[in-house]
Amino acid sequence: MTTVAAWTIGVLIFFPILWIFILSFKAEGDAIGTPLHVISSAWTFDAYGEVQGRSDYFKHFWNSVVLSLGSTLIGLAIAIPAAWSMAFVPGKRTKDLLMWMLSTKMMPAAGVLVPIYLIFRDLGLLDTRIGLVAILTLVNLPIIVWMLYTYFKEIPGEILEAARMDGASLRSEILYVLTPMAIPGIASTMLLNIILAWNEAFWTLRLTAASAAPLTAFIASYSSPEGLFYAKLSAASVMAIAPILIMGWFSQKQLVRGLTFGAVK
Numbered sequence: 001m002t003t004v005a006a007w008t009i010g011v012l013i014f015f016p017i018l019w020i021f022i023l024s025f026k027a028e029g030d031a032i033g034t035p036l037h038v039i040s041s042a043w044t045f046d047a048y049g050e051v052q053g054r055s056d057y058f059k060h061f062w063n064s065v066v067l068s069l070g071s072t073l074i075g076l077a078i079a080i081p082a083a084w085s086m087a088f089v090p091g092k093r094t095k096d097l098l099m100w101m102l103s104t105k106m107m108p109a110a111g112v113l114v115p116i117y118l119i120f121r122d123l124g125l126l127d128t129r130i131g132l133v134a135i136l137t138l139v140n141l142p143i144i145v146w147m148l149y150t151y152f153k154e155i156p157g158e159i160l161e162a163a164r165m166d167g168a169s170l171r172s173e174i175l176y177v178l179t180p181m182a183i184p185g186i187a188s189t190m191l192l193n194i195i196l197a198w199n200e201a202f203w204t205l206r207l208t209a210a211s212a213a214p215l216t217a218f219i220a221s222y223s224s225p226e227g228l229f230y231a232k233l234s235a236a237s238v239m240a241i242a243p244i245l246i247m248g249w250f251s252q253k254q255l256v257r258g259l260t261f262g263a264v265k
Contacts, residue, residue: 017241023234024048031230047235054232055218057239064214064240066129067204068197071136072190075144078137080186083148084174088157098149101142109139109202120207127209135207136197143196144189151185152178191251198244215240 022038023031030041051057086094116135117126125131155178163177179186201216208217219240222233 017245020234020237023230024238026231028229028231031234047231048239051222051232051235051239055221055236057218060213060215060218060240061243063129063212064198064216064243067132067136067212067214068194070129070133071140071197072193074133074137075141075193076186076190079141079144079148079189080179081174082145083152084178086145086149087152087155088160098146101145105142113206116203117206126207127211127213129212131207132204132212132214135203136200139200139203140193140196144193147189147192148182148185151182151189155181191248195244195248 024047025043025045026038026041027044027046030038033041086098120126120131120135123131125134159181160173160177163173168177198214199216201220204214204216205220208214219233219236222229222236
């Protein structure tokens, strides 16, 4: 019974992706038909050709890579020392600070859109990779700190104390003792942040126009006042999600290992 329930949930989750994949290989006229008509109609690569002819896919792809990796690496550089201090040198308000950081994720992004937009406009950061890397880093930083804090708490503090007694500096303690021991947790945090940054649409659609537009903007460009072009929109969606799906597939073991880091002793 449990197996049947698990397969049913898996199919329900995967079905939208499968349907988008099917629509991407259909003519525009067939894509808006009934499900039976869509399945029985001829398959074609026309939508992919039209998408690539209309938009520069590789430019958007490269922007997504830069934004995802850039925000992730900067976020880790900030979060690792922060999580270390909270895990091994906690203060009276450490838990309050962690809860406050997490509470920022509960705030509607639209509530701070206008001030963020005005700041970016005045600083000349609109439609720039630097601006988007900054905002994506800030948006995902609470999650990174929380995850790393959880992983670091599972590491015995005595090991770090022994390193200090052997003369390790703070930098050496973090880089050469703590970080290697927390590699599974750091790797899973990195992978999760890349996925979150890759899929971020709210800020990328509102702070970019053309130069720094990632794949989320690439997908949105196929929704126009004239209507939705289902086949082209599906083809653009497949082209946008395929890289992150492939990465997730090949790194699933590392992701699961990191997410369960410290769960069994």
